[in-house]
Amino acid sequence: MEQPADRYSDLEKSDIFNNEFMVHIDALYNFAYKLTLNEDDAKDLLQDTCMKAFRFINSFEQGTNAKAWLFRILKNSFINEYRKKSKNPGMVDYQEVETYYNSDENEGQVQTTPDLRSETVKGMLGDEITNALNSLDVDFKTVIILCDLEGFKYDEMAKILDIPIGTVRSRLHRARNMLKLKLATYAASMGYK
Amino acid sequence: MGAFIRWIQRAMMSKEARCKEEERCLELVRLMLDDQATKEDSEYVLKHIDGCYRCYDNYDLEKTIRKAVKSKTKNLEVSNEIVEEIKSKVPI
Structure with a gap:
């Protein structure tokens, strides 16, 4: 991150830290928790994000979208950590996963989704929804969190994730297909009707 | 009227019955629910699902899944201790 010379007193x-950054602390913590699935790791990631936000505060333009800026820092911190862990053979390489889901032979996956009804989803418990979401590959889960839970628009998500808007759109579409598949499979295994 | 047509369609169509425009309509439904569709696309979707049960069902399910993800997943609050710890580490 390029650091402009002291822009702020x-x-x-x-003022920026307390009034523009800290107001998003709960949202950041929830994002961190949903990525790490561990409260201690989420706390560490949150602290790391806040430290970096302050350290690079001169790169932030006061009055612009602080939430998106902070989410980008948090996502990058998580990805860097995640990439380190992904050297572990047990971890999945995200790019490979996306390439797989982007390939033509996997198009129309939604058509093979077992039947899933709105009433079934309404009857599911929070843990069941959470488990389905958490079972998605991290970057597919991330787009759903950013869009559905945090209400970011596609252009904001593109900036947070450092990808083109078209990729946000297609990734989100595939993520939603996968989530639906997970929910349907789970519902079938539990005998939901 | 639309609801009545959908009821009739539901009664007559098997679960496997497909709409030729289902894939496209699903993409547009998602854009619309994400508040990213154009006015024309939204109008197309609303008109289409009024007469197509299959796509109406997809629309309803998409809406329900979004609502479930938002309302049923855990929402944590940062404790005062964590806030104070962070503030103590930032040189302000």
Whole structure:
């Protein structure tokens, strides 16, 4: 991240940090928790994000979209950590997963989804929905979190994730197909009707 | 009227019955629910699902899944201790 020379006074930095950054702390913590699935890791990731946000505060333009800026920092911190862990053979390489789901032979996956009814989803417990979401590959889960839980628009998600808007759209479409498949499979296994 | 047509369609169509425009309509439904569709696309979707039970069903399911994800997943609040810890580490 390029660091412009001191753009803000100490007072301005304090004002930005307290009034533009800290108001998003719950959303950041929830995002961190949903990525790490562990409260201690989420706390560490949150702290790391806040430290970096302050350190690079001169790169932030006051009055612009602080939430998206902070989510981008958090996502990058998580991905860097995740990539380290992905050297572990047990972890999945995200790019390979997306390439697989983007391939033509996997198009129309939604058509093979077992039947799933709205009433079934309405009757599911929070844990069941959460487990289905968590079972998605991390970047597919991320787009659903950013869009459905945090209400980011596609252009904001593109900036947070550092990908073109078209990729946001297609990734989200595939993520939703996969989530639907997970929910349907789970519902079938539990005998939901 | 639309609801009546859908009821008739539901009664007559098997679960496997497909709509030729289902894939396209599903993409547009998702854009519409994400508030990213154009006015024309939204109008197309609303008109189409009014007469196509299959796509109406997809629309209803998409809406329900979004609502379930939002309302049924855990929402944590950061404790004051964590906030204070963070503030103590930031030189302000």
